[in-house]
Amino acid sequence: MPAPQCSSCHAARAALRRPRSGQALCGACFCTAFEAEVLHTVQAGRLLPPGAVVAVGASGGKDSTVLAHVLRELAPRLGVSLRLVAVDEGIGGYRDAALAAVRRQAALWDLPLTVVAYADLFGGWTMDAVARSTAGSGRSRACCTFCGVLRRRALEEGARLVGATHIVTGHNADDMAETVLMNFLRGDAGRLARGGGLGSRGEGGALPRCRPLQLASQKEVVLYAHFRRLDYFSEECVYAPEAFRGHARHLLKLLEAARPSAALDLVHSAERLALAPAARPPPPGACSRCGALASRALCQACALLDGLQRGRPRLAIGKGRDEEGPPPPPRDPRSAPGPAAAAAAAGECGAACEGRCAQASV
């Protein structure tokens, strides 16, 4: 039977039915609606004030490509200027291809691009080198922890290099849903307490971060990229299959089959979680070495790098086992320092995350 009319413009044939409402729309109207929704999220949540210099974390994947494209369309209305920041983790066969996609996008959209590499920032430690180092300890999962933490630092460094005032990343509703499922399964009360909003305001000198696509489902992001004919890189990280996020992702797919609004329901649950004050992470201070935001004496990035340098890559992963720095400052005895502090600073990887970790923590 022929496709129905677009219910918005009533002129063209409908090209899709929106997953969230079942409404039939043509490609152009869908894209307009999508952009309007992102605009509304940014404005209602007051995420990007006029005059902000916004660093877009670009990995070459579908989410950051769509994010950059939409923000570029909305930039005049919001009154912000954009810079692309790409992170090169040094994963051979994966990151170089993704970076090529980012370079093409930057050229096409005429946006300034800055690439920050782990090799430059972290003393020659690329992810491949880290993986070789941790492989010896028998757990290849550990390299994902490093990637998440170091990428955060790298993004922050890159944003400062270009003089940005805000950082945006392309996390979508499915990512946030997987995150809350994963955090419950892992028992990470610290992250659960911190998550749920649209981003973090940026405490202690860290730049404010936000996720404008947080309320858009993954299907709609892909559809948008399709209708706007965007060029992106869609392969999975070579280290991804080991990550725990894969379980949460699989579960989310099953849930969406049973109930289409599952991802947004999970996001709503995450927004409304109430955790005990003792479970929340302690207020962060500054790292004694690099000055970045840290819950202990050394920020997690410095602690991890320390471990790598000394040939003991497992140092600082786990229950606060850093034997190196000064003892942590005395804090409220009710807040469990071990797991909460480790949780506060430890990174966690995402499978198929296309280069950016879906944990929007410090």
Place this chain on the structure above:
Amino acid sequence: MCQVGEDYGDPVPEGPPPPRPGRELRCVKCKDGLPVVVIRAGDAFCRDCFRAFYVHKFRAVLGKNRLIFPGEKVLLAWSGGPSSSSMVWQVLEGLSRDSAKRLRFVPGVVYVDEGAACGQSWENRAKTLAEVKLILRSFGFPWHIVALEEVFTLPPSVLRCSAQEPVGTEGTYKVAVDSFLQQQHTVGSSPSPTQQEEQLSQPCTQDPQDPAGPPPAAHIEALSRLFDSVKTLTAKEELLQTLRGHLLLHVARTHGYSKVMTGDSCTRLAIKLMTSLALGRGAFLAWDTGFSDERHGDVVVVRPMREHTLKEVAFYNRLFAVPSIFTPAIDTKAPEKASIHRLMEGFLLRLQAQFPSTVSTVYRTSEKLVKAPRDGCAAGPRCLLCMCSLDVDTADSATAFGAQTQDFSQTQPPTPLAEAGAAPMPCCSAEVGRAQKCCQSTLLCRREDSQVIEQLCYGCRVNMKDVPSLDSLPPYILAEAQFRSQRYELAPMLGECRWVLLGVCMCRAGSQCVASPQALAGYPGVSG
């Protein structure tokens, strides 16, 4: 698994180490007896130590929380399944101990017959009921059998929260226990146990709540119609749980029980937690899965089996011959992908097989949840069905709820009219207009339906989307919905603010707000 705080140094445990050949395993507790069951990650217990461990856990959970006062009437919700049977058995044993360690409350048992919702014929249900009665009589407590069809005769007051009694503090609990013991002393040492036995044995001979025959055919038909009309199994299960909860509350209130004990085990609660998360009930997890659930005010739901895993329950029931019966539930024989509950159950149990600490990790996280709205809002109106404070805020549109209730696919370019907080919105029309955008379809839903839906929390709204016609809901729900919305309409005349009634703390009418200053005083950030 990538658990927080996990020690990456040790290799992945392969499972409990196999017993070394030529050397018998001994119980890890008494080091003497032959083990009969392995619990947790490799602890082998002998029969007596296992029994002591199991009973001790039950008593410890009750004793630690100090919510059940001596002499209090407690209703045990028994479904016939293993966990609730085990719970009733524990209470039975606990009451028959010598006086120092005896449980001190007065129990009753209730069984809810849900056959009509599961599509069973009356003959099958009657057979099951006969078996149920046999077991109930053998317990020796006052017992009640209620059919789910009785929801059609419930009064709307079931949905109203009674004035809350102050929760007993440490001091009052001790005082109550001391006075109870003193009372027993003055009466005399031996008569009191028999007194209590007499009290318990009397109702059994009278068969207090024996339903004479099947419930009225109209009710059976109405119930079947309601459940058949629900489109998804997820919504059916949620509706069944809601109705069952209301029915239990009614039974407890009618017969003067102030506590209801349900037999949810650790495994079931972990599954329930993840399911509630996926259903959008993140705000109410502490009530849904905590030890005590005080949302009804006068009747508190208590979960004493929450630290026992299903494996322990199953082994205990087998080793000590605890009677239980099997009744088909609404999701028996349903495929795994049929509902969110089944999916979560399958997922968690599979993950548990791979990483043995999954269930206990989820359970531990659930203990860190608190019963408070996230942003510290004062108590607003309650959801019509689940009676938790509403967690939807129509004013804040940069949320998952806001994203689903907005429609941006207009032909004209979107005007930035929805900038929250930019201009104060008038109390009346904008709110009603927003409230009616309750369903996602562009068809206008009927006024009566929208009346019900706007009084529901997020999770209940999503469930009700799968119920095509809200008219088939039992009359007490519809009556209460109408009553509340009439009160909403009359609010300005009564000097109450509609925003307050709908749970939105920030009254945006400013100086035009009709509410009395006292009503508004408790709400943060209110102007005028």
